Amino acid sequence: MKRIKIKQLFAEAKEQDVVICAWVRTNRAQAQFGFLNVNDGSTLNNLQVVYDSALKNFEAISKFRVGVSVLIKGKVVLTPEMKQPLEVHASEVEMLGDCPEDYPIQPKRHTREFLREMAHLRPRTNLFNAVFRIRSVAAMAIHAYFQERGYVYVHTPLITCADCEGSDQMFKITTLNMQNPPLNEDKTVDFSKDLFGKQSFITGSGQLHGETYAMAFGDIYTFGPTFRSENSNTQTHANEFWMIEPEMAFCDLEGLMDIEEEMLKYVIKYVMDNCPSEIDFCDQFVEKGLKDKLSNILSSSFTRISHHDIVDLLLKSDRKWEFKPSYEDDIAKEHEKFITEHFNGPVFITNWPKDIKAWYMKLNPDGKTVAAVDLVVPQAGELMGGSQREENLDVLLERMEQLGVEKDGVDWYLDTRRFGGCVHSGFGMGFERLIMYLTGVENIRDVIPFPRTPKNCKY
Amino acid sequence: MKRIKIKQLFAEAKEQDVVICAWVRTNRAQAQFGFLNVNDGSTLNNLQVVYDSALKNFEAISKFRVGVSVLIKGKVVLTPEMKQPLEVHASEVEMLGDCPEDYPIQPKRHTREFLREMAHLRPRTNLFNAVFRIRSVAAMAIHAYFQERGYVYVHTPLITCADCEGSDQMFKITTLNMQNPPLNEDKTVDFSKDLFGKQSFITGSGQLHGETYAMAFGDIYTFGPTFRSENSNTQTHANEFWMIEPEMAFCDLEGLMDIEEEMLKYVIKYVMDNCPSEIDFCDQFVEKGLKDKLSNILSSSFTRISHHDIVDLLLKSDRKWEFKPSYEDDIAKEHEKFITEHFNGPVFITNWPKDIKAWYMKLNPDGKTVAAVDLVVPQAGELMGGSQREENLDVLLERMEQLGVEKDGVDWYLDTRRFGGCVHSGFGMGFERLIMYLTGVENIRDVIPFPRTPKNCKY
Numbered sequence: 001m002k003r004i005k006i007k008q009l010f011a012e013a014k015e016q017d018v019v020i021c022a023w024v025r026t027n028r029a030q031a032q033f034g035f036l037n038v039n040d041g042s043t044l045n046n047l048q049v050v051y052d053s054a055l056k057n058f059e060a061i062s063k064f065r066v067g068v069s070v071l072i073k074g075k076v077v078l079t080p081e082m083k084q085p086l087e088v089h090a091s092e093v094e095m096l097g098d099c100p101e102d103y104p105i106q107p108k109r110h111t112r113e114f115l116r117e118m119a120h121l122r123p124r125t126n127l128f129n130a131v132f133r134i135r136s137v138a139a140m141a142i143h144a145y146f147q148e149r150g151y152v153y154v155h156t157p158l159i160t161c162a163d164c165e166g167s168d169q170m171f172k173i174t175t176l177n178m179q180n181p182p183l184n185e186d187k188t189v190d191f192s193k194d195l196f197g198k199q200s201f202i203t204g205s206g207q208l209h210g211e212t213y214a215m216a217f218g219d220i221y222t223f224g225p226t227f228r229s230e231n232s233n234t235q236t237h238a239n240e241f242w243m244i245e246p247e248m249a250f251c252d253l254e255g256l257m258d259i260e261e262e263m264l265k266y267v268i269k270y271v272m273d274n275c276p277s278e279i280d281f282c283d284q285f286v287e288k289g290l291k292d293k294l295s296n297i298l299s300s301s302f303t304r305i306s307h308h309d310i311v312d313l314l315l316k317s318d319r320k321w322e323f324k325p326s327y328e329d330d331i332a333k334e335h336e337k338f339i340t341e342h343f344n345g346p347v348f349i350t351n352w353p354k355d356i357k358a359w360y361m362k363l364n365p366d367g368k369t370v371a372a373v374d375l376v377v378p379q380a381g382e383l384m385g386g387s388q389r390e391e392n393l394d395v396l397l398e399r400m401e402q403l404g405v406e407k408d409g410v411d412w413y414l415d416t417r418r419f420g421g422c423v424h425s426g427f428g429m430g431f432e433r434l435i436m437y438l439t440g441v442e443n444i445r446d447v448i449p450f451p452r453t454p455k456n457c458k459y
Numbered sequence: 460m461k462r463i464k465i466k467q468l469f470a471e472a473k474e475q476d477v478v479i480c481a482w483v484r485t486n487r488a489q490a491q492f493g494f495l496n497v498n499d500g501s502t503l504n505n506l507q508v509v510y511d512s513a514l515k516n517f518e519a520i521s522k523f524r525v526g527v528s529v530l531i532k533g534k535v536v537l538t539p540e541m542k543q544p545l546e547v548h549a550s551e552v553e554m555l556g557d558c559p560e561d562y563p564i565q566p567k568r569h570t571r572e573f574l575r576e577m578a579h580l581r582p583r584t585n586l587f588n589a590v591f592r593i594r595s596v597a598a599m600a601i602h603a604y605f606q607e608r609g610y611v612y613v614h615t616p617l618i619t620c621a622d623c624e625g626s627d628q629m630f631k632i633t634t635l636n637m638q639n640p641p642l643n644e645d646k647t648v649d650f651s652k653d654l655f656g657k658q659s660f661i662t663g664s665g666q667l668h669g670e671t672y673a674m675a676f677g678d679i680y681t682f683g684p685t686f687r688s689e690n691s692n693t694q695t696h697a698n699e700f701w702m703i704e705p706e707m708a709f710c711d712l713e714g715l716m717d718i719e720e721e722m723l724k725y726v727i728k729y730v731m732d733n734c735p736s737e738i739d740f741c742d743q744f745v746e747k748g749l750k751d752k753l754s755n756i757l758s759s760s761f762t763r764i765s766h767h768d769i770v771d772l773l774l775k776s777d778r779k780w781e782f783k784p785s786y787e788d789d790i791a792k793e794h795e796k797f798i799t800e801h802f803n804g805p806v807f808i809t810n811w812p813k814d815i816k817a818w819y820m821k822l823n824p825d826g827k828t829v830a831a832v833d834l835v836v837p838q839a840g841e842l843m844g845g846s847q848r849e850e851n852l853d854v855l856l857e858r859m860e861q862l863g864v865e866k867d868g869v870d871w872y873l874d875t876r877r878f879g880g881c882v883h884s885g886f887g888m889g890f891e892r893l894i895m896y897l898t899g900v901e902n903i904r905d906v907i908p909f910p911r912t913p914k915n916c917k918y
Contacts, residue, residue, distance in 0.1 A: 003709065005677070007609060021709035023674075023879050041677035041708070042609050069708075069879040096709075097850065097880035105878075120668070120871045121878070123675035133676070136612040143602050150466060150501050153595040157909040158617070158661075158684050159630075159699050161916045171618075171632040171654075173661065175688045178631060178640060178648050189637050195630075195688055195698065196916035202617075202632065202661060209579070209909055209918065216582035217592070218464070218500035224684065225617050229634045229654055239654065240618050249500070249528075250462065250480035250555075391556065412579045412918050419564075419580070420482050420528040421556035450616040450668055457620045457655035459668065459871050 001073065007042035009076065013085055020047065020072040020088065021096070023124070026107050029062030036061075036093070038070060044130055044277045048087040049074065055093060066106055067099030067124075112446055119450050119459055127285065130278035131447055134271055135435050141270035142223060142244055142431075145263050151246065152217040155224065156206030161198055161409065170201035171229045171239075202227045207245050207426060208360075208413045211389065214247040214424055215416045221246040223431075231454050235443045238432065240452040247426035253362075253371045253388045256425040257348050260375055260384050261302045264346075268294050271438055279438075287440025293378065294438070300345040307331070307352045307369070310339060317342075328353050331374075333381060340378040349374050359403045362388040363395055373427075380437040386427025393417040460532065466501035468535065472544060479506065479531040479547065480555070482583070485566050488521030495520075495552070497529060503588055503736045507546040508533065514552065525565055526558030526583075571905055578909050578918055586744065589737035590906055593730055594894050600729035601682060601703055601890075604722050610705065611676040614683065615665030620657055620868065629660035630688045630698075661686045666704050666885060667819075667872045670848065673706040673883055674875045680705040682890075690913050694902045697891065699911040706885035712821075712830045712847045715884040716807050719834055719843050720761045723805075727753050730897055738897075746899025752837065753897070759804040766790070766811045766828070769798060776801075787812050790833075792840060799837040808833050818862045821847035822854055832886075839896040845886025852876035 003019045004012075022038035025046050033052035039045075049072055051061050064070065074090040104110075105124050115122040122128040146153065159173060175195040176182065182190040191199040206222040213220045222245040229239060248259065272279055272294060283290040305313075307327075314325035314335055323332040331339075331349065339347050351369040354361070361370035372387035390396040396417060400407060407414070435447040445451040450459045462478045463471075481499035492511035498504075508531055510520050523529065533549040563569075564583045574581040581587040605612065618632060634654040635641065641649040650658040665681040672679045681704040688698060707718065731738055731753060742749040764772075766786075773784035773794055782791040790798075790808065798806050810828040813820070820829035830847035849855040855876060859866060866873070894906040904910040909918045 005609065021881070041611075041675055067879040069881040096882070097876075099879045100877065103878050118871075120671035120874060121675075123672055129675065132613070132672075133611055135614070136606070136610075139612050139614075140602055140606045143599055147595070147599045150464065151595075152500075152592055153598050154591070154908055155594070155598075155684070155701055157699060157911060157918070159686070159911045159916060160918075171634060172637060173630045173632050174637065175630060175690075176637075178633065178635075178637065181637060195690060195913055196911070197914040198916065200916050212579035213582055213591070213908065216500055216580075216588065225614070227618070231634075231654060240616060242614055412577075415579060417556075418559065419562050420526040420558045422480070422528040423555070449613055449672065452616060452618045452655070454654055455656040457618060457657065457659050459616070459619075 005042040006038075006040045006045065006047045009047065009088075010043065010045060010085065013078065014076065015078060016076050018074060018076055018088065020049075020074075022047065022070060022072070024064050024066055024068045024070060024099075026066065027062070027064050034058075034062050036064070036070070036072075036090075038072065041129070044126060044133070044281060045084075048084055049090050049093070050087055051090040051093050055090065057093070060095070061093045064093075064095060065099050065101060065103070067103040068095055069097040069099075070094065071096055112443065116445055116451075123449070126281060128446075130275075130281045131435070131439050131441055132449060134275050134278050134282075134439055135447060137274045138267055138271050138435060138438060139223070139431070141267040141274075142221075142263075144270065145266045146219075146221045146246065149219065151219040151221050152213065154206070154210055154213045154220045154222050156203075156209035156222050156245075158202050158225065158227075159196070159200055160203045161196065161200050169228050169230055170204055171227055173200055173202055204228055205243070205245065205428070207247070207428065208410065210245050210247040210426065211416055211424065212413065214249045214426070215420070215422075218249045219246070220248075233454055236433070236436075238444050238448060238451050238453055241444070241448065242431035244429045244431060245426060247424065249422055249424045251388075251425045252423050253350060253373060253425060256386055256388065256427060257302070257304060257350075257373060260348075260373075260386065260427055261346075264375075264383070265298055267434070268297055268438070282439045282441075290440045297346065297377070302346040302348055302375070303343040304348045304350060306350050310335070310349055313342065314338065328355065330356055331376075336376045336381045340376055346375060346377045346383075349376060357387070359399045359405050360387075360389050360396070362390045363399065377437065380433065383433055383437060384427045384429045386425065388423065388425040391417060391421045391423055393421070464501040465497075465499045465504065465506045468506065468547075469502065469504060469544065472537065473535065474537060475535050477533060477535055477547065479508075479533075481506065481529060481531070483523050483525055483527045483529060483558075485525065486521070486523050493517075493521050495523070495529070495531075495549075497531065500588070503585060503592070503740060504543075507543055508549050508552070509546055510549040510552050514549065516552070519554070520552045523552075523554060524558050524560060524562070526562040528555040528558075529553065530555055571902065575904055575910075582908070585740060587905075589734075589740045590894070590898050590900055591908060593734050593737050593741075593898055594906060596733045597726055597730050597894060597897060598682070598890070600726040600733075601680075601722075603729065604725045605678075605680045605705065608678065610678040610680050611672065613665070613669055613672045613679045613681050615662075615668035615681050615704075617661050617684065617686075618655070618659055619662045620655065620659050628663055628687050628689055630686055632659050632661055663687055664702070664704065664887065666706065666887065667869065669704050669706040669885065670875050670883065671872065673708045673885070674879070674881075677708045678705070692913055695892070695895075697903050697907060697910050697912055700903070700907065701890035703888045703890060704885060706883065708881055708883045710847075710884045711882050712809060712832060712884060715845055715847065715886060716761070716763060716809075716832060719807075719832075719845065719886055720805075723834075723842070724757055726893070727756055727897070741898045741900075749899045756805065756836070761805040761807055761834070762802040763807045763809060765809050769794075769808055772801065773797065787814065789815055790835075795835045795840045799835055805834060805836045805842075808835065816846070818858045818864050819846075819848050819855070821849045822858065836896065839892065842892055842896060843886045843888045845884065847882065847884045850876060850880045850882055852880070
């Protein structure tokens with residue numbers, strides 16, 4: 001008899017002899033028989049195992065505690081009249097690994113704050129089992145979407161000496177002795193002695209590198225970790241997180257929005273198709289109405305409207321704003337909320353004032369705005385940010401000079417504009433932001449397996 | 460007319476009107492007509508475009524240089540009698556972005572050393588186009604293999620304060636001013652002022668974190684970047700590389716080998732099915748016989764033999780060894796070569812002397828060896844390394860003490876042995892090692908988009 005996983009056992013739903021390896025979630029023992037609820041991690045659903053006093057170690061089994069790992073041999077019995085479609089009648093139950101009474105993950109509700117302090121155990125709870133399976137399946141959905149369309153997945157470097165986000169937000173890395181670093185004559189640290197021969201960092205974005213690959217493969221995407229060293233303690237900031245950064249040659253702002261919309265719908269559908277129990281669980285226990293929210297996205301057409309027209313709309317509304325809407329400024333959270341409610345769905349906000357956006361974004365003919373686009377979605381706010389890139393070298397150089405961006409470190413990047421440059425566009429999506437959106441979980445610490453935030457680097 | 464990609468155009472292989480955006484690879488102009496070979500990155504194969512003097516900008520087109528980006532409108536004409544199955548007769552050819560005469564990527568053979576100095580341009584060559592597309596497709600193959608089997612993809616943290624590989628091989632990261640770091644009273648650096656409140660690193664492995672998730676989900680895998688700060692300049696070392704680290708609960712050494720073998724065959728088949736032109740290219744220009752090598756793996760059954768029996772075999776052979784085989788020592792490169800030739804295929808070497816293996820590996824009943832396994836393959840040598848893990852807490856603690864592994868930082872990890880522990884196993888595979896094996900490329904610098912090696916952190 002070969003071991004079968006519980007997910008498959010439910011899928012086959014037939015009478016058969018099986019071997020199960022799993023962990024005990026609950027154990028209800030009575031005088032002559034008992035019920036183990038076990039879970040092997042293959043599915044959110046527990047399997048009910050019935051054992052009785054005919055088993056030679058019945059007494060021992062009836063004392064198995066929550067958390068114990070077990071091997072079960074038995075027969076599947078279909079129970080169409082019961083809540084669960086089947087159960088296993090055990091002919092053998094063996095303890096593989098014991099679990100003490102003070103095991104913290106007991107079958108009761110634990111607060112998320114409590115579980116955050118045991119990040120290595122929390123995936124054993126239903127909530128985190130659901131969240132991290134959705135995270136895994138959503139990652140696959142992203143790969144599937146891009147690979148089916150011929151995009152090349154590029155592993156851009158994490159260690160870098162140049163970065164478009166500015167080095168003040170980056171972690172420094174070093175192999176030098178920080179206690180007694182080698183010094184130059186002027187007493188500054190002599191980074192020529194460091195492993196890379198100069199000061200290096202871990203990156204906040206793979207975009208610039210990605211663009212160089214888009215100029216070779218046409219369509220590429222990155223999917224990897226990024227880092228920000230900012231000391232901020234909010235529900236949406238972590239110092240380490242994963243980003244997806246696609247970049248498409250011969251693609252303008254309209255084409256970019258087509259891709260963002262199609263990709264988001266694809267990922268939502270993929271996750272709903274492949275994680276029905278997990279989405280149901282989140283719908284029931286995390287965000288009431290989650291399923292409706294996601295289904296509505298699938299059938300909605302995303303609004304496309306300029307930043308200028310959004311500000312018009314905000315000013316014309318009779319709301320009292322904490323932050324006054326302005327044609328020159330960013331859109332505040334309260335505005336985003338109003339906008340997605342007004343349009344009853346996701347909204348692409350395009351053509352932003354150039355002074356609040358990045359140097360590599362395409363300058364529009366008006367000379368005042370850039371061809372940038374943010375996607376804001378109901379509840380989560382900004383989910384993706386992208387732009388058409390400035391493909392004109394002279395304009396780009398002027399923008400860099402205006403904004404004080406150093407040319408020296410990114411001369412290689414400028415080659416994309418020197419050698420057969422073309423209209424191209426890309427966007428970035430924070431993966432955790434997506435998972436929060438897909439699960440309804442409100443704190444980024446609860447969608448990253450081992451989150452890194454200021455003063456928090458346990459494990 | 461919608462833009463079509465060249466890959467799809469070849470796949471459809473029918474007469475139709477098309478719009479193509481691409482880059483010029485060659486331009487052969489004659490008096491009344493000319494031929495552009497263009498590539499849009501969707502496939503290794505170039506498209507031949509015929510243009511003639513009926514076009515109003517014929518003169519200009521005939522001067523388009525290599526590297527120029529173009530928009531082409533025209534009609535597909537099937538050419539079954541020619542080398543290429545079809546060509547496009549242009550009704551319009553427009554330059555999108557110019558390219559100067561000194562463009563370094565000319566249609567001639569460049570050395571890999573030369574191209575390494577322009578990592579941002581080399582994917583525009585056939586070799587690197589093939590290699591990095593194979594890299595992308597192989598990454599997808601790995602995700603597909605594990606996800607189809609219900610494994611959960613876990614993003615283990617990159618920033619860490621604990622590591623099983625030992626911190627001497629890790630990069631330190633900091634937000635402190637390295638010039639004037641805050642000091643403790645004893646003049647040591649005061650890391651309590653650093654962002655995480657203690658000294659932190661970027662990781663060399665996600666295994667320990669992965670194990671905690673295997674104890675929740677059963678089967679998990681990681682796939683992410685890892686770092687080693689070693690100052691070594693060889694063909695196979697980089698300071699930043701990608702690793703895959705699967706971990707399976709209720710899985711012993713034999714089960715582990717089954718998975719490694721099945722996964723490798725799956726990935727090879729997936730890449731051969733999805734990158735036929737790229738594999739052909741590598742077979743022709745990189746490693747003669749590559750295709751046969753890969754096909755042979757698919758049909759071979761991997762040998763499984765103990766380290767002890769391997770040493771027997773080596774000692775009994777009549778070879779003169781530079782490194783004398785020993786029951787207590789590692790297997791040298793020359794031994795690996797002999798072994799894979801002897802068995803004419805991949806070989807699992809099991810049950811290694813405990814003193815040369817890691818502290819978390821399962822101690823065998825003999826007390827001398829551990830249930831570790833290395834997979835060595837023809838030419839590439841070691842491709843994967845794994846083991847059954849020591850699930851017995853007391854034995855594990857004793858091993859840690861013997862090997863001087865600090866318990867304090869990994870107490871959370873030890874919980875996997877306290878709370879429902881079980882037999883479990885896992886392995887690590889360097890992704891670059893796999894790509895070198897799949898392409899025949901011999902230098903790791905040529906299979907990473909922007910490689911990081913000592914003194915090399917350009918881009």
